[in-house]
Amino acid sequence: xxxxxxxxxxxxxxxxxxxxxxxxxxxxxxxxxxxxxxxxxxxxxxxxxxxxxxxxxxxxxxxxxxxxxxxxxxxxxxxxxxxxxxxxxxxxxxxxxxxxxxxxxxxxxxxxxxxxxxxxxxxxxxxxxxxxxxxxxxxxxx
Amino acid sequence: xxxxxxxxxxxxxxxxxxxxxxxxxxxxxxxxxxxxxxxxxxxxxxxxxxxxxxxxxxxxxxxxxxxxxxxxxxxxxxxxxxxxxxxxxxxxxxxxxxxxxxxxxxxxxxxxxxxxxxxxxxxxxxxxxxxxxxxxxxxxxxxxxxxxxxxxxxxxxxxxxxxxxxxxxxxxxxxxxxxxxxxxxxxxxxxxxxxxxxxxxxxxxxxxxxxxxxxxxxxxxxxxxxxxxxxxxxxxxxxxxxxxxxxxxxxxxxxxxxxxxxxxxxxxxxxxxxxxxxxxxxxxx
Ligand code: HEM
Numbered sequence: 001x002x003x004x005x006x007x008x009x010x011x012x013x014x015x016x017x018x019x020x021x022x023x024x025x026x027x028x029x030x031x032x033x034x035x036x037x038x039x040x041x042x043x044x045x046x047x048x049x050x051x052x053x054x055x056x057x058x059x060x061x062x063x064x065x066x067x068x069x070x071x072x073x074x075x076x077x078x079x080x081x082x083x084x085x086x087x088x089x090x091x092x093x094x095x096x097x098x099x100x101x102x103x104x105x106x107x108x109x110x111x112x113x114x115x116x117x118x119x120x121x122x123x124x125x126x127x128x129x130x131x132x133x134x135x136x137x138x139x140x141x142x
Numbered sequence: 143x144x145x146x147x148x149x150x151x152x153x154x155x156x157x158x159x160x161x162x163x164x165x166x167x168x169x170x171x172x173x174x175x176x177x178x179x180x181x182x183x184x185x186x187x188x189x190x191x192x193x194x195x196x197x198x199x200x201x202x203x204x205x206x207x208x209x210x211x212x213x214x215x216x217x218x219x220x221x222x223x224x225x226x227x228x229x230x231x232x233x234x235x236x237x238x239x240x241x242x243x244x245x246x247x248x249x250x251x252x253x254x255x256x257x258x259x260x261x262x263x264x265x266x267x268x269x270x271x272x273x274x275x276x277x278x279x280x281x282x283x284x285x286x287x288x289x290x291x292x293x294x295x296x297x298x299x300x301x302x303x304x305x306x307x308x309x310x311x312x313x314x315x316x317x318x319x320x321x322x323x324x325x326x327x328x329x330x331x332x333x334x335x336x337x338x339x340x341x342x343x344x345x346x347x348x349x350x351x352x353x354x355x356x357x358x359x360x361x362x363x364x365x366x367x368x369x370x371x372x373x374x375x376x377x378x379x380x381x382x383x384x385x386x387x388x389x390x391x392x393x394x395x396x397x398x399x400x401x402x403x404x405x406x407x408x409x410x411x412x413x414x415x416x417x418x419x420x421x422x423x424x425x426x427x
Contacts, residue, residue, distance in 0.1 A: 101226075102165040102195045109167060112362070122361055123318025130313040136270050 027080030028127050032120050035076065042071040045114040054106050058097060078131050090138040099139055108133075147205040147218045151425040154203070155397050158427055163396040164193030164200050166226060168363055170268055170311075173391050173399045174204035174424045177257045177281055177335065178219030178233025183387045183403040183420055184369040185353040187324045188277035188309035190263055191231065192223035192426050193396055199224040206422035208405055212241035212413045221259070231259040237337050239290070241413060246290070253337040254286040261307075274310035274323075281305075283336035294379045294411070296339025297346055303330040305353075319358045322367070326353040333377050334410060342376035349374050363393040369403075383408020387420065399424045 032038070046068045050059045059067075076083035087093065108129070115125045172189040175181035180191035180202070192200035201222055208215040214237070221231035235255045243251035261279035268275045281303040285291055288299045305328040312321040329348045331340040341347075351374065357367020367389055373382040389403035403420040410416045 100196060102198070105165045105167055105195065109165075123314065126314035126318055126320055130315075133270055133313055 028124065028131075029076060029079040029081035032079070032124050032128075034081065035072075037118055037120065038072050038075050038079075038081070040118045041114055041120070042068045042075065044117050045071065045111060048110050048114055049107075052106070052110060055103060055110070058099075058103075075128075079128070090135045091142055094139045095142040098141055101140060104136055104140060147203070148423060151203050151205065151423055154427055155425045158397055158425075161397075161427075163426060164198045164223075164226075165195045166193040167269070168193075168393055168396050169359060169365065171202070171223075171393075171396075171399070171426060172309075173401045174202060174206065174219055174221070174422060176206060176208075176215075176217055176235070177259060177283075178204070178217065178221060178231040179259045179261060179279060179281070180221065180223070180229055182324070182355045182357075182367060182369050182391075183389045183401060183405065183422070184371045184385050185324065185326055185355055186259075186261065186279055186305060186307055187355065188263065188266075188275045188307040189268060190223045190226050190229045190261065190277075191221040194223045195226045197225065201427050202424050203427070204422060204424040206401075206420065208418055208420040210405075210407060210410075210416035210418035212239075213407075213410065213416060214238040214240060219257075227263050229259070229261040231257075231261075233257040233259070235337065242411060246293070248290075251290060252287060253290060255336050256284045256286060257336070258282045258284075266308075268309060268311050269313065274308040274325075276306070276308045279305045279307060283332065283340070285336060285339050288339060291333065291337075291339030294338060295343040295377050296333055297341035297376075298331070298339060301331045301336055301340030303328055303332060303336075305329070316358070319360055321358045322356070322365070324353075324355040327351070328353060331376065333375075334373075334382060338377065338411065340376075343378045345374075345376040357389075363395075365389075365391045367391075380412040381409065383410070389420075397426050399426075 046064050070087040073083045074085045077085040171192050172180040172187045179186035180189045181187040191202045194200050204219045206217045217235045219233035223229050237253040239251040243249050259281045261277050263277045266273050266275040283301050285299045305326050307326045309324040315321050328351045333339050351372040353371045355369045359365045369387045371385040373384050375382045385407050387403040387405040391401040393399045401422040405420045407416040
């Protein structure tokens, strides 16, 4: 039993140290191809969201260009591209929408499809998700 | 009979490929383990079967088989997942004693067991919480062919296993891939997971056993991993070995999963070195 527990703890440790090393290298922004990729990503994402069966209704009155620019700035900022994000905080941006856990996962699935579409590879997709997943608690049921 | 279950799974999938599934992300269903619960090959995870999230539910139908030198194991199961909160399952296991049967004078001897499972997610979310998803599970097991178990000294036909399971997915760790880990504590009296009954001549009390499973998703829908399941002996006639496997699971879509594993059961009921290939198919509807 102790051996198992030690192995478990070592794995957690290994996994955490290893991810820190990666963060010290080139920024995720550069790895995914910088601004051109992010522009294509957000353009594609907004299109998909607008026409999605389950989420489309939320974006009915959304101005595509404004929304796409806000997302671009945010992704650029979060991935280390040095942009400034001047939009609303995540809890303010989604307040009054009462977004639930189902809608959140649908949104993530669409985001992944968009990342695949613009050629972001699997490991960089996961690094993107790692950045945005913790925002869930600020977005749900607001 | 076994082919029937596989046929039904494939038929239902062919009818359902376009149908909607629950909204959870692909892979978060786990696959179906040998007792019919959501998990990996040998052990349950804290996951709830299928893809149902709040106000959703779905069924998972599975068939698994394992061939070792001297034994043939198969399992068919149906489980129901609700709200990403509760899982109810029923599984039928069968173990053909190809080698031992003739030795004990029952040429086509089989061990059979029914497992009724319930699993409740207590707290945490596989992906989104910092801490693991934690679930409490029960497996009520009833041996259907008690003759052989009673011959080797098993005390009871029925037993209940209780387990606490913690499972976590690590986004982008290690090396950008998504790692996963499960750690279980199981209270059980089962002999060879219950196929040889419950309790026996050496021990008749509950024991706490450790189980774990580690691995990575190397693609969105392909997972590699290994399982360890601790075992202890209650019966004097043969010592139980710990069980291990390495597995690869492929989930072409949210309706289908296929698992291939190499399983090492060690010595089982006096026969040493029981290793072999395990195959499992599940359909989610
Ligand atoms: C981590 C995930 C998410 C991120 C990073 C994100 C980011 C953003 C940003 C930057 C804005 C614009 C804020 C502003 O107006 O200043 C926004 C607005 C919005 N988001 Fe999200 N969001 C996320 C998840 C979701 C989900 C899950 C939904 C719904 C299912 C959603 C629906 C909306 C809607 C409807 C708007 C308003 C669009 C409009 O202006 O009409 N978001 N989000």
